[in-house]
Amino acid sequence: MKISILGTATTKFGELWNVSPRALAKEAMLNALNASDLKPSQIDALFVGNMLSEILGNQANLGSLLVEELGVQVPAFRIEGACASGGLALHNAINSLIANQYKTVLVLGIEKMTDHGQEEIATALMAAGSDEERLAGATFPGVYALMAQAYMQKYKVTEEDLAAVSVKNHYHGSFNPKAQFQSPITVSDVMKSSKIADPLKLLDCSPISDGAAAVIISSGDSGVRKIKKPVYIIASEVATDTLSLHDRKSFTSLSSVVQAADKAYKKAGLKPRDIDVAEIHDCFSISEAIATEDLGFSKIGEGAKDIKKGKRTLFKGDIICNPSGGLKACGHPVGATGIKQIVEIVEQLRGEAGRRQAEGAKIGLTHNVGGSGAVAVIHILQR
Amino acid sequence: MTSSPVKLWRRQKDVASLIGEKGKILLWTIIRAPAKSFVDQAPYPVVIAKMQNGENMIGQLVDWQKEDLKVGREVICVLRRLHTEEKEGVIYYNIKFKPL
Numbered sequence: 321m322k323i324s325i326l327g328t329a330t331t332k333f334g335e336l337w338n339v340s341p342r343a344l345a346k347e348a349m350l351n352a353l354n355a356s357d358l359k360p361s362q363i364d365a366l367f368v369g370n371m372l373s374e375i376l377g378n379q380a381n382l383g384s385l386l387v388e389e390l391g392v393q394v395p396a397f398r399i400e401g402a403c404a405s406g407g408l409a410l411h412n413a414i415n416s417l418i419a420n421q422y423k424t425v426l427v428l429g430i431e432k433m434t435d436h437g438q439e440e441i442a443t444a445l446m447a448a449g450s451d452e453e454r455l456a457g458a459t460f461p462g463v464y465a466l467m468a469q470a471y472m473q474k475y476k477v478t479e480e481d482l483a484a485v486s487v488k489n490h491y492h493g494s495f496n497p498k499a500q501f502q503s504p505i506t507v508s509d510v511m512k513s514s515k516i517a518d519p520l521k522l523l524d525c526s527p528i529s530d531g532a533a534a535v536i537i538s539s540g541d542s543g544v545r546k547i548k549k550p551v552y553i554i555a556s557e558v559a560t561d562t563l564s565l566h567d568r569k570s571f572t573s574l575s576s577v578v579q580a581a582d583k584a585y586k587k588a589g590l591k592p593r594d595i596d597v598a599e600i601h602d603c604f605s606i607s608e609a610i611a612t613e614d615l616g617f618s619k620i621g622e623g624a625k626d627i628k629k630g631k632r633t634l635f636k637g638d639i640i641c642n643p644s645g646g647l648k649a650c651g652h653p654v655g656a657t658g659i660k661q662i663v664e665i666v667e668q669l670r671g672e673a674g675r676r677q678a679e680g681a682k683i684g685l686t687h688n689v690g691g692s693g694a695v696a697v698i699h700i701l702q703r
Numbered sequence: 704m705t706s707s708p709v710k711l712w713r714r715q716k717d718v719a720s721l722i723g724e725k726g727k728i729l730l731w732t733i734i735r736a737p738a739k740s741f742v743d744q745a746p747y748p749v750v751i752a753k754m755q756n757g758e759n760m761i762g763q764l765v766d767w768q769k770e771d772l773k774v775g776r777e778v779i780c781v782l783r784r785l786h787t788e789e790k791e792g793v794i795y796y797n798i799k800f801k802p803l
Contacts, residue, residue, distance in 0.1 A: 438736060439736075439737065439738060439739040439742055440739060442736060442737060442738045442739070443738040443739045443740070446738055452760075452761055453761055454738070455785065455797050456749050456761045456762045456763050457734060457737060457738070457741040457744065457747060457749055457763045457786075458734065458749045458761060459734055459736065459737060459738055461734075461736065462732050462734045462749050465732035466730040466731075466732050466749075466751055469730045469731065469732065470729075470730055473774070514735075515733070515735050516735055516736045517732045517733065517734050517735060517736070518732050518733045518735075519732075520732075564761065565751070565761070566751045566759040566760060566761045567759065571730065571751075
């Protein structure tokens with residue numbers, strides 16, 4: 321499999337009250353086209369990753385809506401898979417290239433969340449859970465809090481250990497001008513922040529965000545001529561699991577991630593230690609701790625401890641995780657996240673990440689998760 | 704949360720069959736930033752319990768004290784009003800856990 325990445329773009333992530341979803345999407349799409357030196361008419365299809373548009377804004381049919389913004393009439397698809405919608409859209413776009421249906425396609429991830437109150441967002445996000453979880457009054461922070469309880473009990477990990485994940489990601493975010501939060505925080509800031517779902521506190525949780533990100537991909541080397549620093553997607557894998565957390569055998573590992581990562585490593589002919597830099601779906605601090613174990617970066621039970629030791633931190637770690645600031649500091653506009661992760665890894669592999677450059681990065685991985693692990697999408701990129 | 708009367712009616716048999724079932728707390732949390740329809744109940748615990756039939760079940764814990772929030776605490780399924788709906792419409796009852 322050889323899929324080339326042409327231009328990429330993300331908007332600023334944050335509370336963008338003066339920007340409409342249409343304008344946000346248009347900005348990301350046009351900037352990705354410019355970066356690819358392409359006109360809208362040179363795109364064969366559009367894939368849109370989005371979760372909440374019809375729940376929050378009563379707007380479905382996003383494919384047609386957004387090609388209208390581009391002023392073209394190409395085939396367009398909206399893909400939904402909770403917070404993995406972006407990664408799933410890219411996976412489907414790649415499949416369309418492998419099937420030789422299209423040659424060059426635009427993939428957009430977008431979410432506009434801050435127009436709505438916190439309770440409305442908590443309700444809307446629970447669309448990614450199960451009936452049993454909704455009827456129990458659970459929320460996503462609540463479901464991940466249950467995982468955190470299980471993880472802390474099993475591996476003797478403390479709340480301070482988990483707080484180190486947020487501290488690292490805010491430190492990385494401080495080098496990213498597109499990030500929602502660009503100020504460093506301390507473990508004590510995390511510990512003092514208000515409780516959301518015990519043991520998770522506000523600063524263990526990714527924020528409610530607006531943002532869009534876009535990438536243009538093409539099959540083989542077609543179109544790459546214009547790109548000075550080619551980056552290729554060498555694996556794109558998806559796996560699923562039960563919607564409900566309580567129906568699973570393990571509360572301290574996500575089987576969907578393990579399966580998708582295994583398939584991706586095999587497809588790419590790589591081992592976890594070959595990865596230089598990764599964008600991890602740290603919707604909560606506990607998520608990144610578990611992810612680094614499920615991806616094989618850390619031994620089981622040592623993910624949080626390794627993060628605390630600095631093994632995932634820029635300028636000193638071995639496998640750098642979330643140089644963008646991750647979902648925690650860069651922001652988590654849910655449908656956009658999976659594409660933003662790709663944009664970040666492409667910048668890292670091209671050596672264009674500025675002050676947050678992971679030196680000499682050649683191989684990168686993205687880890688995008690929907691629900692409490694009901695769907696996982698793994699991409700591996702190589703320069 | 705929608706409370707279509709048909710949807711409620713379809714769930715009734717399942718709900719009735721669970722009343723009185725017992726289990727033990729495996730994991731617990733306290734929800735402090737709830738979804739819209741649960742705002743007036745927050746903060747409230749949500750637990751995963753291991754039931755006597757060996758299955759895991761997730762539910763809200765009611766009538767609780769701080770000392771009930773521990774692994775291994777025995778709980779029983781009770782029928783409770785789920786949440787406060789609008790003034791009109793069907794009242795939604797569901798299974799919740801109570802410390803035993």
